[in-house]
Amino acid sequence: MTIHKPAPLDSAVSLLERLVIDPSAITSELRSDDQLRKRLLSAIQKLVPELETPVEACQRVLYNALELPMARVAIDLNVLNNLKESPSPLTTEDLANKSGKSPNHKLLARILRYLASLSLIREVDTDMWTASRFGNDLSGRGQSAGVCHMVDNCFAAMITLPAFLRRHEYNPPETEDDTAFAQANRVGAEEKTFFDWLKTRPQNAKDFNVFMGSHRTGMRTWLDRPEVIDEITSSFKKVTAGKEGGEEKGVSFVDIGGNIGHQCKAFKQHVPDLKGTIVLEDLEEVIANAELEDGIEKVAVNFLEGQPVKGAASYYFRSVLRNWSDPYSRIILGHVRDAMAEDSLLLIDELVLPDRGAHRYETQLDLTMLAMLNAEARTETHWKQLLSEVGLEVKSIVYYEDDAREAVIMAKKAAI
Numbered sequence: 001m002t003i004h005k006p007a008p009l010d011s012a013v014s015l016l017e018r019l020v021i022d023p024s025a026i027t028s029e030l031r032s033d034d035q036l037r038k039r040l041l042s043a044i045q046k047l048v049p050e051l052e053t054p055v056e057a058c059q060r061v062l063y064n065a066l067e068l069p070m071a072r073v074a075i076d077l078n079v080l081n082n083l084k085e086s087p088s089p090l091t092t093e094d095l096a097n098k099s100g101k102s103p104n105h106k107l108l109a110r111i112l113r114y115l116a117s118l119s120l121i122r123e124v125d126t127d128m129w130t131a132s133r134f135g136n137d138l139s140g141r142g143q144s145a146g147v148c149h150m151v152d153n154c155f156a157a158m159i160t161l162p163a164f165l166r167r168h169e170y171n172p173p174e175t176e177d178d179t180a181f182a183q184a185n186r187v188g189a190e191e192k193t194f195f196d197w198l199k200t201r202p203q204n205a206k207d208f209n210v211f212m213g214s215h216r217t218g219m220r221t222w223l224d225r226p227e228v229i230d231e232i233t234s235s236f237k238k239v240t241a242g243k244e245g246g247e248e249k250g251v252s253f254v255d256i257g258g259n260i261g262h263q264c265k266a267f268k269q270h271v272p273d274l275k276g277t278i279v280l281e282d283l284e285e286v287i288a289n290a291e292l293e294d295g296i297e298k299v300a301v302n303f304l305e306g307q308p309v310k311g312a313a314s315y316y317f318r319s320v321l322r323n324w325s326d327p328y329s330r331i332i333l334g335h336v337r338d339a340m341a342e343d344s345l346l347l348i349d350e351l352v353l354p355d356r357g358a359h360r361y362e363t364q365l366d367l368t369m370l371a372m373l374n375a376e377a378r379t380e381t382h383w384k385q386l387l388s389e390v391g392l393e394v395k396s397i398v399y400y401e402d403d404a405r406e407a408v409i410m411a412k413k414a415a416i
């Protein structure tokens, strides 16, 4: 017996099926209308758990722990890049020969079959593979480093989180050395935190650094907001006014925990005419890998111990304080407050979560910080509270990316 479905639903499903067969038919139109694209994506994502049977839901959720590790294997065997660079489909044997390793062909075919089921590659015929849009998106240097970072640096901590939380009766300690990461990796006394652990693992550190430099590629940034640049420029004029050496000798921007200097370089490029020095601060072993141009200086700093640059126009943290629980963040911010002049500006470039309705990325990031560092992503109320506890006052919060609430919090020393 044929069941007749309501016509509009049937035609909506047919439209989606046509899209799957030939996405290019509408993707170019959708890419020029980002709101529409996001609406469609969100609708599809929300519909999946509504449509699944319990068995289908279990099959999807219970096995998705394999997705990231197998993407890691695809990167090890250079599958994604080899397919991306090939003008025609490749066989399993071709991919084995181009992998730079000597994988067993039957094993490789099983891996490729799984990758195709995730749309990371496409199976165009029996034993014939070609690149997919999704696979190409993951094959760039930064994205590949992100996959390696998540698997090699974070995965053990994430898997250990349930046992860690049970052990602590769901009251995780705020100390830096008692984390799910430490429990998973059995670190020694000298390796208190993830950052200490990286010191003796150069490849893990490299993946982390490359990922840090690239994970926001394509997103709007704080530099897109002229009011933030105007505030820095104005602070620079005020802190250098009447000082020996004037603007030439002043410090315009200090990037604290700035890794290998991506934001210092971006700032310099964005405001080339602003005089003064830009300072990159991070741990000694991190800044050793920073290649910087004239006008940017590097200073090795442990920000838990102090802030050596005094009276700069602006002090900037990006994605740093999310790594530290409140007691440690108070220490880090306290050192900066002591170094600030009355007109210095503190810039915190971070997620500012809403009190309800957080984006999935924000919640994922928050729990990753819990697993790795006993730290967290903070709400606006939490940020204001934290800053006021160390004598800093929020002047404004400038949101620059709507979905995930990326923002720059601008603060000054509170009046005593």
Ligand SMILES: C[S@@+](CC[C@H](N)C(=O)[O-])C[C@H]1O[C@@H](n2cnc3c(N)ncnc32)[C@H](O)[C@@H]1O
Residues within 6 Å of the ligand: 195, 212, 213, 256, 257, 258, 259, 260, 262, 281, 282, 283, 286, 301, 302, 303, 304, 317, 318, 319, 320, 323
């Ligand atoms: C999540 S990363 C953010 C890096 C950079 N701000 C960015 O947004 O790409 C945190 C940075 O803090 C640095 N860091 C960790 N502990 C530190 C410490 N005690 N003193 C100075 N820097 C530290 C790390 O080396 C790393 O570069």
